[in-house]
Amino acid sequence: MMPEIISEYQKKNLTVSNYCAKLMLKANLTVRNANMVLRKDIVMALTTDMCVIRLGKGESISNELAEILDEVDIASIHSFVVPLERPTELHYHDFDEYWLFTEGSTTVTLRLPDGTTKEYEIRPYELIATPKGVEHGHVPNETVKGFEFVSKIRNGIRHGHLYR
Numbered sequence: 001m002m003p004e005i006i007s008e009y010q011k012k013n014l015t016v017s018n019y020c021a022k023l024m025l026k027a028n029l030t031v032r033n034a035n036m037v038l039r040k041d042i043v044m045a046l047t048t049d050m051c052v053i054r055l056g057k058g059e060s061i062s063n064e065l066a067e068i069l070d071e072v073d074i075a076s077i078h079s080f081v082v083p084l085e086r087p088t089e090l091h092y093h094d095f096d097e098y099w100l101f102t103e104g105s106t107t108v109t110l111r112l113p114d115g116t117t118k119e120y121e122i123r124p125y126e127l128i129a130t131p132k133g134v135e136h137g138h139v140p141n142e143t144v145k146g147f148e149f150v151s152k153i154r155n156g157i158r159h160g161h162l163y164r
């Protein structure tokens with residue numbers, strides 16, 4: 001499988017890093033049916049687990065995820081308060097979005113472009129980092145507070161919430 005994948009990309013003058021090729025092989029993925037992210041010369045398999053970073057437990061954004069995230073627009077940072085009765089419906093963006101929770105608990109749902117869906121119980125000092133195209137929403141278990149920021153919005157991309 002792997003040599004065929006690499007040769008396919010070499011024909012297109014793209015380079016597949018050894019690490020990413022191993023990821024693809026390990027997950028038994030093909031170029032056609034995977035949650036593949038192609039950015040510059042990087043091809044990788046994205047998982048929902050990569051998007052949940054338990055900062056309070058010493059975790060940080062993985063190098064693999066960082067490679068596909070755009071530069072953050074630090075001017076976009078703002079606080080949010082989401083009460084119990086106002087869940088955030090599943091949606092996605094054409095840019096990356098980050099939720100950093102500081103109070104309360106909530107159940108976050110993440111869904112990849114192929115429909116793979118997983119829920120996570122999220123508490124303070126935990127970060128949800130959703131690359132462009134990854135659906136995200138949450139249902140608070142109580143009032144939750146935190147900070148939200150996004151990546152720099154390039155010309156021509158769509159703004160706001162998008163739905164599948």
Ligand SMILES: [Fe+2]
Pocket residue numbers: 091092093097136
């Ligand atoms: Fe969002």
